[in-house]
Amino acid sequence: MRRFFTAALFLLLSSFISRGQAPGLLGLPDRIMSSSRIGRVSARQSIEVPPEDTVRIDFPAGGTEWVSVDYDFFKYLLENDLRQDVRTLVKGCYVPSDTLDYMRAQVLFSDRKLTQATEYFSRVPANSVFGPESFHYRVVSLASAGHYHSAAALLANPPATYDRRPYSELFALQEAGLALLESDKDQWLRSSSAFTYSDYTLSGSEQVLSEIARDRFESGRKSAAVAALASALLPGAGKVYAGRVGEGVAAFLTVGSLGAVTAENWSRHGARDWRTILAGSLCAAFYIGNIYGSYMSVSIENDERVKSQNAVIVYHLHLPLRSVFR
Amino acid sequence: MRLLFIIFTFLFVQFSASGQEVPDENPLEEALRWERVVYRSNDPDTLFRALQAKAICYAKASLYSEALRTMERVKMYLLDPDEAWEVLVMKAFYAKLSGDPGAALGYLEESGDAGSYPELYSVLLAAAWRFDESLEQALSVASTEEEAAAIRELFRKAPRLRKENTAAAWSFLPPGGQIYLGKPAAGLLSMMLNAGAAALTAYELIQGDWVTGLLGGGLLLNETFFKGNMVKNVQSVSSVNKLSIEAFTASLDSLLMSMGSSGLKLD
Numbered sequence: 001m002r003r004f005f006t007a008a009l010f011l012l013l014s015s016f017i018s019r020g021q022a023p024g025l026l027g028l029p030d031r032i033m034s035s036s037r038i039g040r041v042s043a044r045q046s047i048e049v050p051p052e053d054t055v056r057i058d059f060p061a062g063g064t065e066w067v068s069v070d071y072d073f074f075k076y077l078l079e080n081d082l083r084q085d086v087r088t089l090v091k092g093c094y095v096p097s098d099t100l101d102y103m104r105a106q107v108l109f110s111d112r113k114l115t116q117a118t119e120y121f122s123r124v125p126a127n128s129v130f131g132p133e134s135f136h137y138r139v140v141s142l143a144s145a146g147h148y149h150s151a152a153a154l155l156a157n158p159p160a161t162y163d164r165r166p167y168s169e170l171f172a173l174q175e176a177g178l179a180l181l182e183s184d185k186d187q188w189l190r191s192s193s194a195f196t197y198s199d200y201t202l203s204g205s206e207q208v209l210s211e212i213a214r215d216r217f218e219s220g221r222k223s224a225a226v227a228a229l230a231s232a233l234l235p236g237a238g239k240v241y242a243g244r245v246g247e248g249v250a251a252f253l254t255v256g257s258l259g260a261v262t263a264e265n266w267s268r269h270g271a272r273d274w275r276t277i278l279a280g281s282l283c284a285a286f287y288i289g290n291i292y293g294s295y296m297s298v299s300i301e302n303d304e305r306v307k308s309q310n311a312v313i314v315y316h317l318h319l320p321l322r323s324v325f326r
Numbered sequence: 327m328r329l330l331f332i333i334f335t336f337l338f339v340q341f342s343a344s345g346q347e348v349p350d351e352n353p354l355e356e357a358l359r360w361e362r363v364v365y366r367s368n369d370p371d372t373l374f375r376a377l378q379a380k381a382i383c384y385a386k387a388s389l390y391s392e393a394l395r396t397m398e399r400v401k402m403y404l405l406d407p408d409e410a411w412e413v414l415v416m417k418a419f420y421a422k423l424s425g426d427p428g429a430a431l432g433y434l435e436e437s438g439d440a441g442s443y444p445e446l447y448s449v450l451l452a453a454a455w456r457f458d459e460s461l462e463q464a465l466s467v468a469s470t471e472e473e474a475a476a477i478r479e480l481f482r483k484a485p486r487l488r489k490e491n492t493a494a495a496w497s498f499l500p501p502g503g504q505i506y507l508g509k510p511a512a513g514l515l516s517m518m519l520n521a522g523a524a525a526l527t528a529y530e531l532i533q534g535d536w537v538t539g540l541l542g543g544g545l546l547l548n549e550t551f552f553k554g555n556m557v558k559n560v561q562s563v564s565s566v567n568k569l570s571i572e573a574f575t576a577s578l579d580s581l582l583m584s585m586g587s588s589g590l591k592l593d
Contacts, residue, residue: 076365084384084392088358257541264537279542
């Protein structure tokens, strides 16, 4: 009986490992414990950023009308969130112009067609009335698509004809935000030194970025290794350390119960009895799974935290633009 | 009747609202032209007619949610009772077509004239699990005794509204919960698993292995009885209800349409 169990277990494990499914196998007990009613206590929802829409829109090449006569109507549509109408409007045949490129870029940006939006923002000349706004939207568009480095490079090298003096604090805000996105502490310190916290269009975003910077650069991050060690010493402790109290309690109860069952079978039937081996194997699987799950939880928690902070940073790179360029 | 009303509304808007000529074009471009009328006008009547025409354009493009949203922009307090009725009926149609029968029923009943649209009203009432009223409306559509019999037959097979508390109560005795939800095969499997878990627990307790019996059996029964049976059954109540009522209303919809009704679609 025992030989049969051992052989079956060996074959099963070999099959999983040879298929590269070892992490899934290790994580299975952890998923079982985490999905329990106790495990779901204090579970968090992660921030979901909508993905970039990469389907390109083909706009007609030219027309006889100037779009500038429709600019106020365009603003009215945007302000009233009439997105279907605004999409139809910019698909119309108009004489090519910087206004048309700006309007199309805005619509593409609000539809999260970020690559195409960046392209259209870049077509607006720096000396156009829409030039500064398009430049800063281009930075946000690149940052929203995750191209932080390109956005920072663009901000560092604005077009020669662009006079940045009226927007120096906005420049500083965007530079500081991008430094945070790239976790570049020195650049953050340089850029944020220009924050005045007095301009009402920017002060809210400056404060939010400063809070994120404090958390990112000054507070210590949780260590995955400490979580794993804590769970090895006391099952579930690593999960509690990761901030998942419910999962920690569920892990403690499950591993503790299986441990007690193993101990009882060992004392009553001996170490080589199949019941001891079965309960012991399950206990070991859940114990190891909890250590692995605690390690992964901290990594995931850190990643989720950075991800949600990055979403907030990108939002605050965008938020002031409407007020600044009103 | 409904189709006539929509056609009348559309033609009325085309020729009387703003005096503008709208050429035959893409419905979305046409919708944008009507939005321009809204943008330029301050006259409440023109605004109402333009929004109504715009909603029809969206409906022609099968954008029923946009059509509903457009009708929701109409300021109801500026309308006379007939116009308010028109708006509510249009909202009911668009809500139904955009997949929100609850809102559609609300608009139709608010119009105070739901009985004028018995096919639509019947389907919406059925979607709200109000089968007696739904049957009454559906029977008013039937023109022959055979049609009435077919409707009665369909309503005899109407689904039961399953409740979470009842599902939980039945789940105490597997496979009661699954049978209550109309899943006997899953019930049989659950019963076997639970019987196995209970037998193993009892065996361990009889053998005097108290820790194994209580803790091990508890863990096992937590998986098979609590999570795999009770929680699962309670969680599937809403999806079972949704699927069964959707299937029933679809059957009712097609039955009523086959009875020579003008149908529930605007186009």
